[in-house]
Amino acid sequence: MGHDKFINIEENLEASLMLAAELFHSGKIFIYPTDTIYGVGGNPFDERAVSRIAGIKSRDETKKFIWLLPDFENVMNYAEIIFESHIDFLSKIWPAPVTVILKLNKRTREITKQNTVAIRIPSNDFCIKLLREISRPLISTSVNKSGKNPLNNIEMIINDFSNDVDAIFFNSTNSENVSSTIIDMTTEEPKLVREGSIKFVELLNKLS
Numbered sequence: 566m567g568h569d570k571f572i573n574i575e576e577n578l579e580a581s582l583m584l585a586a587e588l589f590h591s592g593k594i595f596i597y598p599t600d601t602i603y604g605v606g607g608n609p610f611d612e613r614a615v616s617r618i619a620g621i622k623s624r625d626e627t628k629k630f631i632w633l634l635p636d637f638e639n640v641m642n643y644a645e646i647i648f649e650s651h652i653d654f655l656s657k658i659w660p661a662p663v664t665v666i667l668k669l670n671k672r673t674r675e676i677t678k679q680n681t682v683a684i685r686i687p688s689n690d691f692c693i694k695l696l697r698e699i700s701r702p703l704i705s706t707s708v709n710k711s712g713k714n715p716l717n718n719i720e721m722i723i724n725d726f727s728n729d730v731d732a733i734f735f736n737s738t739n740s741e742n743v744s745s746t747i748i749d750m751t752t753e754e755p756k757l758v759r760e761g762s763i764k765f766v767e768l769l770n771k772l773s
Contacts (some may be wrong), residue, residue, distance in 0.1 A: 593731040600689040604705035621729040635696035659686035
């Protein structure tokens, strides 16, 4: 793999965004920084891309990946939020390292053959700009083999995963080393799935 596939976002943000969008639309997969740890990304509606990501993680293909979206309006294109209190709650907390499991709307259920999805609006400039550029959800899953700890050191990521992906986008500065908090909001009472950088009890205080 040539060094042109290791891209420092800080050196040329616009070129990085254009390349990442081009890779996304052509069914390729790439590693990129988020508001939490580094993620492996691709188009969740492209079966080949989804299968490749599951393959490099040695992960069961029935396990679903987190989607990143740029804003609440985009979330509502795919998800179905029944409870008014949930809409208020999510508009208060996002963008943030908080991932929420939501029911998909009928159209998206038919496309993905799944009923729910975990979604996050990330508080990360590169992610938000890329998401606006691609106008689609972006897969975000930790850089690791299933059952192993996620990698967040760029040298280790390049060493272990450079042959498995089409590009690696990185920052000079280290990103956060804590995964997102995951909450299940498919029922009226939110349930904690995984505690991350933001505590569940703090989030519940914002639920009106």
